[in-house]
Amino acid sequence: EAQVTQNPRYLITVTGKKLTVTCSQNMNHEYMSWYRQDPGLGLRQIYYSMNVEVTDKGDVPEGYKVSRKEKRNFPLILESPSPNQTSLYFCASSFSWDRVNEQFFGPGTRLTVL
Amino acid sequence: GQQVMQIPQYQHVQEGEDFTTYCNSSTTLSNIQWYKQRPGGHPVFLIQLVKSGEVKKQKRLTFQFGEAKKNSSLHITATQTTDVGTYFCALRRSNTGKLIFGQGTTLQVKP
Numbered sequence: 001e002a003q004v005t006q007n008p009r010y011l012i013t014v015t016g017k018k019l020t021v022t023c024s025q026n027m028n029h030e031y032m033s034w035y036r037q038d039p040g041l042g043l044r045q046i047y048y049s050m051n052v053e054v055t056d057k058g059d060v061p062e063g064y065k066v067s068r069k070e071k072r073n074f075p076l077i078l079e080s081p082s083p084n085q086t087s088l089y090f091c092a093s094s095f096s097w098d099r100v101n102e103q104f105f106g107p108g109t110r111l112t113v114l
Numbered sequence: 115g116q117q118v119m120q121i122p123q124y125q126h127v128q129e130g131e132d133f134t135t136y137c138n139s140s141t142t143l144s145n146i147q148w149y150k151q152r153p154g155g156h157p158v159f160l161i162q163l164v165k166s167g168e169v170k171k172q173k174r175l176t177f178q179f180g181e182a183k184k185n186s187s188l189h190i191t192a193t194q195t196t197d198v199g200t201y202f203c204a205l206r207r208s209n210t211g212k213l214i215f216g217q218g219t220t221l222q223v224k225p
Contacts, residue, residue, distance in 0.1 A: 102159035
C-alpha cells in the first residue's frame with residue numbers, strides 16, 4: 001500500500017532533550033516536506049527536500065534540522081526542543097518538486113514539549 | 115513574500131445548505147491546490163487548478179480559478195455531514211519547492 005509513515009505518533013518530552021521524528025515513504029517520491037500545524041495558523045512548512053542530499057528551508061525552520069540521505073526517509077530533528085515547538089507535525093511527499101502535483105501526507109505526530 | 119488569505123475561518127451550516135470558501139493572493143499564481151482535513155486526520159489532496167478561469171467539478175464540489183489567477187474558490191452544494199472538516203488551499207512559490215497553505219476554513223454541518 002502506498003503510504004507515508006511517521007513515528008512516533010505521539011510524544012511528550014522535556015525542554016532540551018534531543019528527539020527525532022522519522023518519516024518514510026514507499027512511493028519513490030523525489031519531494032518530501034515537513035509541516036507544523038497550529039490552531040488558527042494552518043500548515044506551515046518547516047523544511048523540504050527536492051531529492052537526496054538536497055534540502056532547503058521553509059517558512060519556519062528555526063529550531064529544526066533535517067537530512068535526506070536516502071530517497072525514502074526524511075527525518076525531522078529537534079536538537080533542543082522548547083515548549084513553543086509543541087505542535088502537530090506532518091510529513092508529506094510528492095512525485096517531484098517542479099511539477100506541482102498532489103502531496104501525500106503522513107498521519108501526523110503530536111509533540112508536547114514540557 | 116507571497117501570501118494567501120483564506121476566508122472565512124469558520125462556517126456552520128445546516129445540512130443541505132451550500133458552502134463556499136475563498137482563497138485570495140496578492141500576486142498571480144501559477145497554480146493552486148485544495149486539500150481537505152477531517153477532524154483528527156491528515157490533509158488529503160482534492161484537486162489542482164492551473165488554467166485561468168478553470169472550473170472543475172467533483173460530484174457536489176466545484177472548484178474555480180479566477181481569470182486573473184489571483185483567487186480561487188471551493189463551493190459545496192447541498193452539504194452533508196460527511197463534508198465536515200477543514201479545507202485548505204495551497205500554492206507553490208515560483209521556481210522553489212516552498213509551499214504555502216492558507217489558514218483553512220473549518221466547516222461544521224448540523225444534521
